[in-house]
Amino acid sequence: MSSSPKPPNTIGLYVHMPWCIRKCPYCDFNSHELSGSLLESEYVSSLLRDLDGEVVRTDATIDTIYFGGGTPSLFHPESFAKILEHPALQRAQEITMEANPGALECGSFEDYRDAGINRVSIGVQSLHPESLRKLGRIHSPEEARIAVA
Secondary structure, eight states: OOOOOTTTTTTEEEEEEESSSSTTTTSSSOOOOOOSOOOHHHHHHHHHHHHHHTHHHHHHOOEEEEEEEEGGGSSHHHHHHHHEEEEETTTSSEEEEETTTTTOOTTOOOOOOOOOEEEEEEOOOOOOOOHHHHTTTOOOHHHHHHOOO
């Protein structure tokens, strides 16, 4: 098995979206339960300002973007579209968003695709109700099956 080397002068970008509906007891990531409303537009504006400041520090092309968390799917598809309009992100070929089966309140997978997301990592930890309960997951086995269907 061979893989093609990454073209020179390209980088991947990780964008952290740290909020969750409920923090899973096993999660060691920098994530926080929502305690009130999500300050979505303020967070997106801050991300764009940070990106403006960082882009001038490199001449590399961003070819992959990964929205992780937390639960990025708590953000509306329009927020992803706004972020992906940034000139430094126009050449990205692979744009991934993490999603949890129980947290797609803000849009459908089609809405996220239309916003520019072309790859989704769905956090299905188990299809067994007791395991999901012990893991503190907010979705049911049926919701997980529907999410990946």
